[in-house]
Amino acid sequence: MMDMFCKLDGKKTGIFAAGVLFGTAGIKVLSSKDAKKIYVSCTAAVLRAKECIMRMAGIVQENAEDIYSEAVEMNKKRAAEEIELEFEDESEADENLRETPAAEI
Numbered sequence: 001m002m003d004m005f006c007k008l009d010g011k012k013t014g015i016f017a018a019g020v021l022f023g024t025a026g027i028k029v030l031s032s033k034d035a036k037k038i039y040v041s042c043t044a045a046v047l048r049a050k051e052c053i054m055r056m057a058g059i060v061q062e063n064a065e066d067i068y069s070e071a072v073e074m075n076k077k078r079a080a081e082e083i084e085l086e087f088e089d090e091s092e093a094d095e096n097l098r099e100t101p102a103a104e105i
Contacts, residue, residue, distance in 0.1 A: 029035060
């Protein structure tokens with residue numbers, strides 16, 4: 001059993017060495033000045049996109065507030081018209097009662 005752990009496999013050792021080499025090269029590439037320029041450019045683009053999205057969200061919010069206030073006004077006007085119609089109907093009913101002779105009631 002001990003022989004299994006002590007035995008070095010060339011293929012596995014080569015894969016390990018390639019992984020270490022690739023990792024080291026990757027760290028060098030990711031920390032280079034060119035990579036930093038790319039990171040800065042990408043971050044600037046994201047910030048510009050954020051500003052554009054926030055501006056559009058503000059416009060949408062303003063429009064939604066306008067729509068809401070107009071809808072509230074429309075409902076108030078409709079309610080006032082309904083109340084006015086009810087009073088007209090009641091006054092017509094009262095007039096009909098006054099005009100009807102007592103014998104018919």
